[in-house]
Amino acid sequence: MKRTLCVLTGTAILASMLCGAAVTAAAEEPVEISFWSLAQRKDFEDEIIAAYMEENPNVTITPTYYSTDDIKANLKVAASSNTLPDMWYNWGGSLASYYPENGLTYDFTEYAKENGWEEKYLGSALELCTLEGQLCGIPQSIAMMAVWYRQDIFDQYGIEVPKTFEELEAACATLKENGVTPFATGGQFGWHVMRYIQDLLEYYAGAEEHDALGLMQSDWSSQEAVTKTFEKYKEWSDKGYFNEGFITEDPNDCRMYLYNGTCAMIIDSPTMAQQIVGAEQDPALYSYFAFPSETNEDGTGRMAAYVKMTQVNANVTDAQLAAITDFWSYYYDSERNAAFGSIEQPIALKGAELPESYALAEGIMELMDACGIYTQTDQALPAEVADQLFAAQDGIALGEIAPADAGTTVQNGIVTYQAENQ
Amino acid sequence: MKKKKWKPYLFILPAFVIFSAVVVIPTVYSLYLSFFSWKGVGAKEFVGLKNYINLFTVDPVFLTALRNNLIWIVLNVVFTVSVSLLLAVALSKSFKGRVVYRAIFYIPYMLSLVVVGVIWKWMYNPNMGFINEIFDVAGLGGLKQNWLSTPKIALYCVFIAALWQGVGQPMVLFLAGLQTIPVSLTEAARIDGAGSVKAFFYITLPMLKETFVIVLATLIIAAMKVYDIIKVMTGGGPINATETLASYMYSQTFSYSNFGKGSAIASVMLLMMVFIIVPYVMYTARDE
Structure with missing residues (x-):
């Protein structure tokens, strides 16, 4: 009995050693x-x-x-x-x-x-x-998109952080009256200007309809919210709410207008925090808020991410x-x-x-959790459709496309894409 | 006898293999792909000439890009050739500091087009760019423009940047060509009563015929391939106003995964170059 126990114990030890060796060998396999x-x-x-x-x-x-x-x-x-x-x-x-x-x-x-x-x-x-x-x-x-702003400029003109879309527009009007361009943007590749379009679309279309547009399940050419979005964008562009020549400005260069006080706001991701420090700006002058697109019950809006x-x-x-x-x-x-x-x-x-x-x-993750997110438009849409949107943005700002026709431009892109990818 | 016959082929074999592998086979394969609808992976669907028909009939961006390339060719042939030839003639004369001037005009050519694009983009900046500032200082504020954001002038603004960069290389070729013209020819013309202008048109220009072949061929090829400076300065915008065939081919192939359509654009580019350059070279070489 004792001998049998010894043999079993020995076998078990040997087996475990062999297994261990095998595991080690597997772990060290190049x-x-x-x-x-x-x-x-x-x-x-x-x-x-x-x-x-x-x-x-x-x-x-x-x-x-x-x-x-x-x-x-x-x-x-x-x-x-x-x-x-x-x-x-x-x-x-x-x-x-x-x-x-x-x-x-x-x-x-x-x-x-x-x-x-x-x-x-x-x-x-x-x-x-x-x-x-x-x-x-x-x-x-x-990366979630927030509105980064110059606190000192807001303070100088008595502007509070906008909690509603109406307050945001009032802030823009005050800034423009005082010679400050409200928004910095760079449209060279389209996606930076698109950040304004997608937040406007979130405001006018609401979360559900906006998602349907992003998924190409809703018709861009027939949605009133799409027309309102492009009309507002045209209005902002004509009022000079974006930096001069923004259509072909490099997105990386347009931050400079925030640094030198020409512009007061920019829609950007949290890397903006690192950019501000890297550009040797005074961090105390900057902060951020969620674009007030009012899709949530508390008046906040979902953040593009x-x-x-x-x-x-x-x-x-x-x-x-x-x-x-x-x-x-x-x-x-x-x-x-x-x-x-x-x-x-x-x-x-x-x-x-x-x-x-x-x-x-700091706090931007919590803000994102509170606000919710939607997929950034150029990642929701296929690249060729997103490029149609970018062309429409340019066309509207330059007066070559009427805001009411821009939705059709995008929808035509969707139809072509779907035909080619059936 | 047999050995002698095969010897030349043996010598060109390495070059032939390399040329076939990196030029001929990819070109033929690209042409083959242009007859298919293919997303880069999976099965290819044969569509015949559909990609070509769509490009010329329903794709407005392609037609804009094609027009822009043709404009670029004309601008290159007219302005780059004229400016570089004038500079070469001026700098072939003997005067103090000639070498320095030659270097000044040639140095931009050593810069990458990306760097040139960045420099000129800043110069065109409507808010703090050099060009608008100059207009301000000169009291001509009314001439200030959004240079790169205005569709009608954006392409020409980009071309000026490319001209500044590209004029050095043809200038050097013309300088080399000018040095091969025997002085005795010009002197004989002068003795016969020809003025500077006549000597230039009847002696210098005809004697530069071979240089013109090289300069024009390289400029036309460069004009068909123009991509990087466009990408840096305007990204093809605004509203595709500066899109070129090369940038559109890139978008179709790598952004949209339309490998068939991208290959069709590449084939159109190749055919255009062949149709423009081959007759020109044959025409200019006919006397030889």
Whole structure:
């Protein structure tokens, strides 16, 4: 009996040792991951990747960095030639949906359930990463649009932070009377001016109708709210509520008008906080509020938002997937990642605090939770339809398109898109 | 005898393989794709000439882009050639500081078009740009414009920036061409009573025929491919007023994933270049 017990115990120990060795071997199995990211993230991502690989010598991550336009183009080329990397940076909406639509990305839906992502990530971020019915990426950061303003200019002219759309218009009128242009914007690529259009649309159409327009389920050419939106935009443009020559102004350059006091407000994401500090401006002069589009009962409006994510190749192995998810856990761990202060903010994790460089944006996550979000228009609409909207914006401001006809311009784009993509 | 026959082909084989791999095959494949509707992945649907028909019949942006490219070709041929030739003639004369002036006019050509675009975009800025400021200082405030935001003038404003950058290279080619003209020819013409203008038109210009072939061919090709300076300065706007075939091809292919339509635009560009340049080169080379 004693002998049998000894044999069983010995066998168990041997088996557990063998299993342990097997697990260790599996853990140390060399894993190679190719990663495409943005050039502006190179400095800190090189550092993070090097530190992670030092901690995990069996993992080799090879990053390649591209400019904004190049990464979009190169991903399309790689998709068409079946040479996509193992993981890549992407935005949300129509830019990202191409990949799950064509079965090119790993669907994290089940993985998220098994690994408690609902407790880990912001619900809004998971929602924005869900495209074509698939959770098609690991959420990174979320950008929500607020109105950033010069507090000193508001104080100088006795302007209170607008709580209603009417108050916002009154503030604009006061600013213009005093020689200050209310809004800074740069229309070179269309999307910056679109931020004003989408908030006006949220105000005139309401949440439900606005969502239907974004999903192309509602006809842009026949909605009164669309016409009212473009009429108001034309009115603001004619009144000089936007900086001179805004149509072809670079979005990055237009912040300057806020810094030099030519303009008093700009619609921007929380990165504005970092921009203000980076431009050596006095942070005390700046603050933000939600655009008062009045779609919520308390008078606030939903905030336009978009997500940035990491999409993972549908063909990765289990070992690669494990390494990828572990790398991103490391990336967003403020205690383990020494370069955490440099990464894009606000990150999509629940309870995450903003680093010091984003102090000016403090409270914006709570504001977003209170206000709710809608998908930014150029990510809700396909690129070719969004470009029709941008052309309509230009045309209205320049008097080439009547506000009443702009909805038809967009709808024609939708009809063409749908015909080509049947 | 047989060995001798194959030897030249053997020598050109490496170049032929490389040229085929990076030019011929992609060009043929692009032409092939232009007959399909394809989103970049998945099955390709054969649509025949539909992409081409749609471009010319229902796509207003393509027609605007095509018109802009033709305007750019004309501007390049007229202004870039004239200005660079005048500069070359002026700088071929012997005077103090000639080398410095040559460098001044050539240096912009060494800058990337993206950098040039950024510089000129700031100069055109309606609020604090150099050009509007100059008008203000000169008391001509009424001439101030939203240079890049006005559809009727935006393309020409971008062209001026491109002209400033691009004039250096043809100038150098013309300078080299001018140096090959024997001085005795001009002197003989002068002795026969020809003035400077006559000598220029009857001696200098005909003697620069070969240089013109190179200059015009490169300028026309550059005009068909113009993209980066447009992208930086206007992004193709306002209301597509500065869109070109190259920028529209990029949008169709990489923004909209319409690989078939993008390939059709590329094929149109190629055919246009072939139809413009080949007859010109053949015509100018006929005497040789």
